[in-house]
Amino acid sequence: MSYEDYVRMINKTEDYIEANLSQSITLEAVSRNVYLSEYHFHRVFSKYSKETLNQFITRIKMERSAIYLSVNNKISITEIAHNYGYNSSSSYNKAFKKHFGMNPTDFRKRARMEKK
Amino acid sequence: MEKPSITIENFNTRVIYVRFKGSYIAFRRNSRKMFNQLLAFATENHLIIPDVTKVLTIYHDNPFITASDQLRTSLAMTISDEAVIDEIHEINVMRISGKYGVGHFEISPKEYEEAWHYMYNEWLFKGKEKPRDSFPFELYVTEPAKRMYEKSFTDIYIPIE
Numbered sequence: 027m028s029y030e031d032y033v034r035m036i037n038k039t040e041d042y043i044e045a046n047l048s049q050s051i052t053l054e055a056v057s058r059n060v061y062l063s064e065y066h067f068h069r070v071f072s073k074y075s076k077e078t079l080n081q082f083i084t085r086i087k088m089e090r091s092a093i094y095l096s097v098n099n100k101i102s103i104t105e106i107a108h109n110y111g112y113n114s115s116s117s118y119n120k121a122f123k124k125h126f127g128m129n130p131t132d133f134r135k136r137a138r139m140e141k142k
Numbered sequence: 143m144e145k146p147s148i149t150i151e152n153f154n155t156r157v158i159y160v161r162f163k164g165s166y167i168a169f170r171r172n173s174r175k176m177f178n179q180l181l182a183f184a185t186e187n188h189l190i191i192p193d194v195t196k197v198l199t200i201y202h203d204n205p206f207i208t209a210s211d212q213l214r215t216s217l218a219m220t221i222s223d224e225a226v227i228d229e230i231h232e233i234n235v236m237r238i239s240g241k242y243g244v245g246h247f248e249i250s251p252k253e254y255e256e257a258w259h260y261m262y263n264e265w266l267f268k269g270k271e272k273p274r275d276s277f278p279f280e281l282y283v284t285e286p287a288k289r290m291y292e293k294s295f296t297d298i299y300i301p302i303e
Contacts, residue, residue, distance in 0.1 A: 097273040
């Protein structure tokens with residue numbers, strides 16, 4: 027598989043993740059989405075990406091959720107956690123803090139300050 | 143910049159796209175090459191419908207949240223629902239659908255930032271519409287101006303519920 031094929035595969039995987047943010051996304055699902063076996067998908071992904079597939083999925087979810095909680099002040103953190111496929115707000119908070127170094131509530135407050 | 147008129151629209155269109163990963167400055171440097179890639183593919187596959195086909199720039203990430211080397215920006219071209227596409231090279235197909243607040247601007251290249259600022263800070267955050275969890279985009283109604291002082295018509299689409 028060429029680098030161009032890999033780019034196309036990654037684009038389709040990103041589109042898939044963005045269309046299924048509330049789901050728990052598996053290697054099986056992303057492989058099926060691009061018509062590759064799990065083995066082949068994993069091999070190609072590892073060859074070109076600096077991230078593992080799980081890191082890649084988590085990063086997209088974290089960054090997308092951060093955008094949304096910044097622009098929508100009314101949605102609760104619990105609802106965001108659910109919308110992004112987390113079982114509880116505490117597991118979402120933990121993943122968010124690991125990625126951004128602060129919890130979602132503080133991140134939202136900071137974003138609000140920056141908007142003023 | 144003149145205050146835009148804003149309409150609420152339901153958008154549901156397939157597009158072909160080329161996606162760039164990197165800073166917005168690097169994207170701008172590459173956008174002509176990406177446009178030529180799309181145009182060549184669209185021409186070869188008879189996808190262009192005069193006066194109907196439009197070009198879009200999709201902003202998947204936020205530069206205040208995503209590292210600049212990971213920012214994803216797609217240059218896209220609308221295609222008909224019936225078009226049969228064999229995705230090759232770096233060309234992909236996707237569907238954009240949903241409700242949007244659309245700002246209709248007549249702006250020069252240096253006014254884009256101000257236009258985006260207006261749509262979020264003045265219209266969305268101070269208005270009654272609720273944001274929807276999807277990506278915003280620019281749709282070029284007329285060809286974007288090549289010189290900094292020239293103006294063209296551009297619509298900015300903000301996803302809303």
